[in-house]
Amino acid sequence: MQLREIMTQNVHVVPPETSLRHAAQKMKVWDLGALPVCQNDKLVGVITDRDIAVRAVAEGKDAESFSVGEAMSSDLIFCYDDEEIEHAAALMEQRQIRRLPVLDRDKHLVGMVSLGDLSTRQRDEKLTGEVLEQVSQPNQPHA
Numbered sequence: 164m165q166l167r168e169i170m171t172q173n174v175h176v177v178p179p180e181t182s183l184r185h186a187a188q189k190m191k192v193w194d195l196g197a198l199p200v201c202q203n204d205k206l207v208g209v210i211t212d213r214d215i216a217v218r219a220v221a222e223g224k225d226a227e228s229f230s231v232g233e234a235m236s237s238d239l240i241f242c243y244d245d246e247e248i249e250h251a252a253a254l255m256e257q258r259q260i261r262r263l264p265v266l267d268r269d270k271h272l273v274g275m276v277s278l279g280d281l282s283t284r285q286r287d288e289k290l291t292g293e294v295l296e297q298v299s300q301p302n303q304p305h306a
Contacts, residue, residue: 166251167244169281170265170274176201177210179232183219186210186231197262199272200235206264206272208235241266244273251276 176199177186186198190212200208210231218234219226241264242251251263255278265274 164248165244166242166246166248166265166276167274169248170244170276171280172274174199174264174272174275176272177231178202179207179230179235181231182227183210183215183224183229183231183234184226187212187215187226197275198231199264199275200231201272204271206239206241206266206270208232208237208239209262209264210235211262239264242276243268248281252281255281 175189175193175195177189179200179202190196190198196213197209197211199206200210208231214234214236215226218224219229224234240254240258240260242254244265244267255261255263262275262277264272265276267273
């Protein structure tokens with residue numbers, strides 16, 4: 164089964180110059196834990212509630228003046244909509260992430276896939292369980 168069959172479409176996005184406060188308000192209203200960050204119709208990063216907490220709030224940054232672009236994860240990890248679900252699951256497991264942007268082959272954002280999408284739509288319970296177990300492992304502190 165391909166990712167386009169299970170991904171969430173019509174994804175809310177923010178531009179990098181958005182304030183963290185505005186992004187957090189959008190997350191609250193839309194009940195989201197992550198927002199793709201797009202500029203000129205291209206994915207440039209992802210901002211998560213954890214990014215806001217760890218990279219801004221914990222550092223004492225002003226949520227009005229600190230931008231999404233300054234706190235987002237810019238290490239782009241994504242899948243293509245024509246790839247198999249197993250590929251996304253393996254990537255999530257390997258990189259310990261819960262959500263993946265989904266791009267078309269022209270590199271336009273067309274959706275998001277989450278662990279929830281995998282667990283509710285994937286019939287392979289063993290695969291979903293393995294991914295959840297690996298993603299839930301605590302990150303090892305860097306020396």
